[in-house]
Amino acid sequence: MTTVFRNFIAGEFVSPAKAAPNLNPSNTTEVVGEYAQGTVEDLNAAVAAAKEAFPAWSRSNPQLRYDVLMKASNEVMARKEELGALLSREEGKTLPEGIGEVARAGQILSFFAAEALRLNGELVNSIRPGVGIEITREAVGVIGMITPWNFPIAIPCWKIAPALAYGNTVVIKPADLVPGSTWALVDILNRAGLPKGVLNLVMGRGSVVGQAMLEHPDVHAISFTGSVSTGRRIAAACVAANPMKKVQLEMGGKNPLVVLDDADLAVAVECAANGAFFSTGQRCTASSRLIVTDGIHDKFVDALTERLKGLVVDDALKSGTHIGPVVDQSQLDQDEKYIAIGRDEGAKLHWGGERLNRDNPGFFLQPALFTGVANTMRIAREEIFGPVAAVIRAKGYDEALAIANDTEFGLSAGICTTSLKYSSHFKRNAEAGMVMVNLPTAGVDYHVPFGGRKGSSYGPREQGAYAREFYTTVKTAYTLA
Ligand code: NAD
Numbered sequence: 001m002t003t004v005f006r007n008f009i010a011g012e013f014v015s016p017a018k019a020a021p022n023l024n025p026s027n028t029t030e031v032v033g034e035y036a037q038g039t040v041e042d043l044n045a046a047v048a049a050a051k052e053a054f055p056a057w058s059r060s061n062p063q064l065r066y067d068v069l070m071k072a073s074n075e076v077m078a079r080k081e082e083l084g085a086l087l088s089r090e091e092g093k094t095l096p097e098g099i100g101e102v103a104r105a106g107q108i109l110s111f112f113a114a115e116a117l118r119l120n121g122e123l124v125n126s127i128r129p130g131v132g133i134e135i136t137r138e139a140v141g142v143i144g145m146i147t148p149w150n151f152p153i154a155i156p157c158w159k160i161a162p163a164l165a166y167g168n169t170v171v172i173k174p175a176d177l178v179p180g181s182t183w184a185l186v187d188i189l190n191r192a193g194l195p196k197g198v199l200n201l202v203m204g205r206g207s208v209v210g211q212a213m214l215e216h217p218d219v220h221a222i223s224f225t226g227s228v229s230t231g232r233r234i235a236a237a238c239v240a241a242n243p244m245k246k247v248q249l250e251m252g253g254k255n256p257l258v259v260l261d262d263a264d265l266a267v268a269v270e271c272a273a274n275g276a277f278f279s280t281g282q283r284c285t286a287s288s289r290l291i292v293t294d295g296i297h298d299k300f301v302d303a304l305t306e307r308l309k310g311l312v313v314d315d316a317l318k319s320g321t322h323i324g325p326v327v328d329q330s331q332l333d334q335d336e337k338y339i340a341i342g343r344d345e346g347a348k349l350h351w352g353g354e355r356l357n358r359d360n361p362g363f364f365l366q367p368a369l370f371t372g373v374a375n376t377m378r379i380a381r382e383e384i385f386g387p388v389a390a391v392i393r394a395k396g397y398d399e400a401l402a403i404a405n406d407t408e409f410g411l412s413a414g415i416c417t418t419s420l421k422y423s424s425h426f427k428r429n430a431e432a433g434m435v436m437v438n439l440p441t442a443g444v445d446y447h448v449p450f451g452g453r454k455g456s457s458y459g460p461r462e463q464g465a466y467a468r469e470f471y472t473t474v475k476t477a478y479t480l481a
Helices: 040-058 062-076 080-091 096-119 154-165 179-191 205-213 230-239 266-281 296-311 328-342 397-405 420-429 464-472
Strands: 007-009 011-013 019-025 027-035 124-127 131-139 142-145 169-173 198-203 222-225 246-250 255-257 289-293 350-351 368-371 386-396 410-415 435-436 472-480
Touching: 007 040, 007 255, 019 080, 019 142, 027 080, 027 179, 027 420, 040 131, 040 142, 040 198, 040 205, 040 410, 040 472, 062 080, 062 096, 062 154, 062 179, 062 230, 062 410, 080 179, 080 222, 096 154, 096 464, 131 169, 142 205, 154 179, 154 222, 154 464, 169 205, 179 296, 198 328, 198 435, 205 230, 255 266, 255 397, 266 296, 266 386, 266 410, 289 397, 296 350, 296 368, 296 386, 328 350, 328 368, 328 386, 328 397, 410 420, 410 464
Parallel strands: 142 169, 142 222, 169 198, 222 246, 255 289, 255 410, 289 386, 368 386, 410 435
Antiparallel strands: 007 011, 007 198, 019 027, 124 131, 131 472, 350 368
16 A cells, blocks of 8 residues: 655644645656645644644744754755655656755755854843833744745745744645655654644645635744745735735746856856756746847857757656756646747747657656747746746847846846946846846855845745744833833
């Protein structure tokens, strides 16, 4: 009999009414595991447990929170090859990328272990004689978390770790396509010594478990990462349920990489190949718009095309694979739909975009590079979330910057240039939460804030010490001594 990975509620793994298979996108005949499909009752039980656990956990000794998170970090690091393989099997990113993501989760856990000890306040002189003022931060309460499929362990980790470090309790619903990595993370944190009810996992459908979480009156805050359309629905549902609920939304991108005439060609090609196509282009920070100035345009397109020809698209676990499969049939359909839209709009499919057959049945797609793209076309405006990039020609820096900013999104923006003048100007004027100079638009550090502006993000930043903005609430206490 296949093992069913169960939900974790109030410190127990509970047998589900229903389970669903988690399929390997590199080989759809392989079932990674059977995972529980939670119900509204499961969600309600998880929230009740988190509510009950909150008073003690929020006042717990920070050394305990440090110890749990550090122990979990050590186990994640020690098992990074095994957990990386699980991640690559369920999501489809290559094994080195999967192991790298698990290592990132380990680093995040150790960073926030120490944050539990670093949570300090301020002492301020009052304008009134004899009065002292203390400004402190306290935990918010029960945090509901809803995560996407493209970073199956890093995103749950960068929400759970700060929430726990600052004394909150948690109910998490991972994406239904990739429950395995979150299950493993929750199992590790539980065995690291979390008291019952502090962390609860309810796997299942967004429309069932996720929706019930948004509407639950005892969930004080929702941290969501996913698409813009779901994010907007979530914001509206939270306001309708309780306008006082704290909400943080990290959503999509249509990130520009500007390549100027004076760029180092090799650097620019590497930034574009990595930023647009690694992780199968399934990153919110992927460089899906390559805005290239006239003088370097043809050389850049030729060199990037040569680079793409050398990239191996195959089973995520095979050594030598550069690009794994698309995550599932519906994402593959979306990628192919946009490739057709690009052609219909008059852009030139310069290279790639073909379905590929490999040893096993999987969702393999050759990276697609469009040229002759206008920024008004749908392939330049809408997030595709696959290995599809659009080259847009610009006359010079000013036009390139204007095109880069002409988007409803604002997550990451990059520029390849050897000019201090243009790189400085771009850092100041790019309308994005993160700016990269001579680096891919994707790929960030874990100890600094992550997030965007415009349609990409809503609410305080995630990651680094900035995470405390969302996971704590400020108290100002006055004392007449
Ligand atoms: P999605 O919006 O389809 O789903 C995200 C999560 O929301 C899933 O867990 C899903 O089950 C849940 N959900 C769906 N409907 C719901 C509802 N009615 N109520 C509550 N929850 C619901 O996104 P996805 O396809 O899993 O992920 C891809 C998207 O995530 C892309 O748009 C990508 O750009 C974005 N993303 C953003 C960031 C970032 O930090 N900005 C990082 C990674 C991914």
